[in-house]
Amino acid sequence: MKKIYKFPEGFWWGSASSAEQSEGKGNTGKGKTIWDHWFEIEKNRFFDEVGPDVTSDFFNRYKEDIKLMKSLSHNSFRMSLSWARLFPNGDGEVNEKAVEFYNNVINTFIDNDVKPFVNLYHFDMPMAMQEKGGWESKEVVEAYANYADTCFELFGDRIEYWFTFNEPLGPVLGGYMQDFHYPNIIDFKRAAQVAFNTILAHAKAVEKFKKHNLKSKIGIILNLSPTYPRSSNKCDVEAARICDLFYNRSFLDPCVKGSFPKKLVDILKKYEQMPVYTQEDIETIKENTAQILGINYYEPRRAKAKENVVNPNSPFMPEWLFDPYILPGRKFNPYRGWEIYEKGILDLCNDVKENYGNIEGFISENGMGVADEARFIENGQINDKYRIEFIKGHLKYIHKAIEEGCNIKGYHLWTFIDCWSWMNAYKNRYGLVSLDLLTQKRTVKKSGEFYKLLSENNGFEE
Structure with missing residues (x-):
């Protein structure tokens, strides 16, 4: 007996990307980002020494890419704006060429009936700001x-959903704890300051947003x-509770509830890792x-x-208080080393429902990165049936979450074109559409065809 997984009317079917990962440099006089700088000084740390100069060239190809999205029945897409493009020095005068570019992009999305969700920051700090x-x-x-x-002033009349940050935990971990983002610092106390100030920046952006009296919503x-x-x-x-505090509640609580978990604050005080802040910030x-x-x-x-026992001469890290655990026999993606556990998405949605007021939400990224996908070419097309099964496996639990009352409005895959x-x-390639790096040719994968039908049918059967 086949089961039909039908989603609510108006469900957001789409995908997501970011400026730094798709646009390329362009010709607007974009300022240097921390990624441009790091690539200049340590190319060897980037796979095959490929940097962010061109990427998938969305800057020059956005019209055809948005038409392709529409042809694959996207009704929404999450993009990001580049702070360094709009403000090459991070502040000062806005770059009018960049404003023109983003106006054109946003209008093209709307003309193609693909709703643009706009994120303001996706790891791409202007280098001029990093130097400060x-x-x-x-x-x-x-x-x-x-x-x-x-941005609210320039583009707010056309955008329904704004987001202050994507994955603000990423730069905290990568830049100040685990050495996979610039500035490659290992210092938890500085990481805590970065986290706090990012949360404060989110709040200040929301504060600015409210003053514009827009009909749209803003989130994170x-x-x-x-x-x-x-x-x-x-x-x-x-141990799991403490791990959860550091890696989930640290941002969830202040950004959704407006307060920090007391247990987490107590731990940071005990180990003398508290950030500097004012009561006004709080x-x-x-x-x-x-x-x-x-x-x-x-x-x-x-x-x-x-x-x-922890080495007292090592720098403080959350892992002083717990050990990571690898589940024997787990299903996992060997290319990223990540466990694949579809039910986790249901548990997350229920957590948000039960502990965060069932705030309106959506799955803003979910995806599977696989290396050497050319192995799977059949008749000129990548047959990525593993990605289709990955998507279906997670959607079954999202469907169940909605049935259980979770306020989930959509699903955005990471990503549209290999980024x-x-x-x-x-x-590793994540796209519904494959990218030939040498020619920039786009070719729809089997998953792209599946996703088109998924959106058109507002669900799938199995």
């Missing part, structure tokens, strides 16, 4: 708030991973929370009690 301290600096926070305010996109203990042993359960965060939540889900987290992916460059 990046997210460690309150001056940079103010410059970001001004950039956001300018968080990469969330349900955290599971190894066992029901109280030590494992507590009030700003409290009063300016997200109106919509994007959920990026790729993998679960699993934790167990510490098995060895440049930071240090990994084009090592």
Whole structure:
């Protein structure tokens, strides 16, 4: 007996990308970003030494790309604006050529009946701002708030959904804890400052947004991973709880509830890792929370009690308090090393329903990166049936979440066209459409054809 998975009317079927990963440099006089700078000084750290100069050349090809989206029945797409394109120095005068470009892009989306969701920041700090301290600096926070305010003024009449940040945890982990983003610092206290100031920047952007009295909504996109203990042993359960505090609640609570988890604050105080802040900052965060939540889900987290004593001479990290746990026999993607656990998306949605007021939300990223996809070419097309099964597996649980009352309005796949992916460059491909790096030719994969039918039928059967 086949089961039909039908989604609510008006469900958002689309995909997502970012400026730095798709646009290329263009000719608007875009300022240098931290990625441009890092690539200049350490090319060897990028897969095949491919940098962000061209990527998929969306800057020059946006008209054909948006038409292709429409032909694959997208009704929505999440893009990001480049702070460094609109403000080459991070602040000062807005770049009119960049304004013209983004006006054209937004209007082209609307003309093709693809709703643009606009994100303001996706890892791409202007280098001029990084030189002032990046997210460690309150001056940079103010410059970001001004950039956001300018975007609301310039484009707010046409955008229904705004997002302040995509995965703000990423630069915290990568730039200040785990060495996979510039500025490659290992210092948890500075990481905590970056996290706090990013949350403050989010709140200040929401505050600016409210003053424009727009009919749209503003939110944030968080990469969330349900955290599971190894066992029901109280030590494992507590370890998972602490892991969850650091990697989920640290952003979820202040951005949606307007307050920080007391247990997390107590831990940071105990280990002398608290950021610097004012009472005014706390009030700003409290009063300016997200109106919509994007959920990026790729993998679960699993934790167990510490098995060895911490080296007191090592830098403080959350893993002083728990060990990561690898589930024996797990299903996983060997190209990224990530566990594939479809039910995790249901657990996340229910968590948001039960603990965050069932805020309006959507799955803003979910996807599967696979290397060497040319292996799967059949009759000139990549037969990525593994991606189709991945999408279906997660959609079944999203469907169940909606049945259980979760306020989930859409599903955006990462990504539309194979994109440049930071240090990994084009090592793993995520797209519904394949990209030939040498010719920039786009070719729809089998998953692209599946996704077209998925949107047209507002669901699938199996």
